[in-house]
Amino acid sequence: AIQMTQSPSSLSASVGDRVTITCRASQGIRVDLGWYQQKPGKAPKLLIYAASNLQSGVPSRFRGSGSGTDFTLIITSLQPEDFATYYCLQDYNFPPTFGQGTKVEVK
């Protein structure tokens, strides 16, 4: 299975900060990657699909980029509702595999 390595595992930030989360695949996965936001007790919410496509209804402050093995999720100006855990997920081949998650906490 393809290994997805996410970094950092956690970070502290303030409202208004620019936040960057990275995900590295153990082999090339084209642009077959999504990003999710998960809040405690809730299901993951799709933010980005195909590496850079914003899911309908998701604020434009969420931006995804990358291809091949290296991917980035950027939150351009962190809002109070963005404190959560973020996961990447590759769908290049089966089984889909998740990164280990990045927890964004209040600084």
Add this chain to the structure above:
Amino acid sequence: QLQLQESGPGLVKPSETLSLTCTVSGGSISSNNYLWGWVRQPPGKGLEWIGTIFHSGNAYYSPSLKTRVTIFVDTSNNQFSLELYSVTAADTAVYYCARLPYCGGDCYRVPDYWGQGTLVTVSS
């Protein structure tokens, strides 16, 4: 508005079978545009893919679980189900069902809709 709802026992004894059903409303499970999947998350930990199924019944299982899992679909009731056999405490998790957009052949996208999840505890 599409909704997915997991249902099933919240407590299963070790060595027994975990059985969950996902009921889809607001859309048809028989659509050729989607696959359906199960994902789990142990308490305080990350997400793990369990398996995926098409409405035809073709199912694909994660290698780590394939000897113990079956996923099947009931199109007449717009549901799909998960059975996990010979469970242990390590199978304690929140179990989610999800919809995956399908783009033909072996092409599919990451899940776009998820159920709320159901906690299953394995304990005697």
